[in-house]
Amino acid sequence: MDGGQTRFAGVMGWPVEHSKSPRLHRFWLEQLKVDGAYIPLPVSPGRLPEAIAGLPLLGFRGVNLTIPHKELVIPLCDKIDETARRIGAVNTVVVEDGVLHGTNTDAFGFIENLRQNSSWTAPAGAVVLLGAGGAARAIAVALSDNGVQDLRIVNRTRERVQSLIQSTGLKNASFVPWNERDQALDGAALVVNATSLGMQGSPNLDLNLAALPK
Template identity: 40%
Template sequence: MTISGKTRILGIIGWPVEHSLSPLMQNAALEEMGLDYVYVPFPVREEGLGAAIGGMRALGVAGFNVTIPHKTAVIPCLDRLAPEAALIGAVNTVKREGDDLVGYNTDGVGFLNSLRDDLGFDPAGARILLLGAGGAGRAALASLCRAGAAQVLIANRNAERGEGLAEEFRSFFSGTQIAAFGLGSPSVTDEIQKVDLLVNTTSVGMGDTVFEGLDLSLLKPDASVYDMVYAPWETPLLKEARRQGVRCANGIGMLVAQGECSLEIWTGKVPPSGVMKSRIWAALGR
């Protein structure tokens, strides 16, 4: 890849962001496609988000991904939202369109694709427990409801935030029963025994952080666990799932699928299949 005065800039903002595998896979795809772009990480603290977006405008950045903790906070900094991002209320992809910065969300599509490819899981008619009510949780909830889930339960540390999300989405998806409760409440123990899928949408698992009091031995033998965290490769949640003999997967598949969608939004071209995933697996020695 040769950088010149004509090279266009793409990137990812988040905090922390040094663990991100997006630069590896996006630059591999851009090089394979012969496009004159470069994709770089931008570490942005919460208090610096507004200034960072202003900098993106001033520098003429062509587009960027948004990760934790900015997926909802970035919205007031943008000019408009695509319909999917407006419904979800979170943004993971921003594209410069003329003078405007437009927010998109590709997390939901990436999540469903990974459930299908990595777990062989179809949400239609299923009971699902979501851990977290942030930007990734909103995208997961919307995609699961659209896919015909019978019930989605939200367990969040801040119970009021979880209930607010449930109430908001009930008006859009009457065909799915949506409920919420505190992550440490007895309801978690009651409901985890009945679900077909447990999904972590939070950053818990990075740095070996753990969910206290979450007993995976209560899961049904045919249940599955999906952890959106992918660094480390096997989080404490996934280690425990494997120990219990529960089918499980990390967020690499989702990362790749949403990244392919983002690159198509930015460039108008479909990235070659398998290039992003191969680059990540090679880097991780998998």
């Protein structure tokens, strides 16, 4: 261990059991011999304000946010950086001297993982993005900033997609109704599921992949 005071961090969500963050962070804490603990924190939306406010009092260095807290946490932070402000979602809150700093690493993490683990490139064709929540906002920005010219955002409500497009300044994105999700795959080079469907404890994602290029 590094000999310092134990550092506490965690991931907040509702549910949170699906998150692999505790396992990943514990691995690196052990590898780097950091005196720390990374804890899953199941917090319902109604309890989020008091949970976030309690972080400094409990000695937490910060938390990650997962479904459904990435947008809800914004007004609870003392400061928001430009990345999180543009995306309109926060996935990381850092506590410094009692001040809650909100940022977003989802966009960077998504695009870097895509680059390292696939042969995908923006000119390959259209991208279909399922969902318009906090994670989807970050992914949409990452794809747009990396040259995607046809981003089809599939969601149940048009208003939520329009809000995403307008607030993030996307130029090449369009709304597709949820009941047309199968048709949206026609000619797509990449499909991204940013909904809770298919997660542990959630219903399966009903999607016919037949329209994808062979």
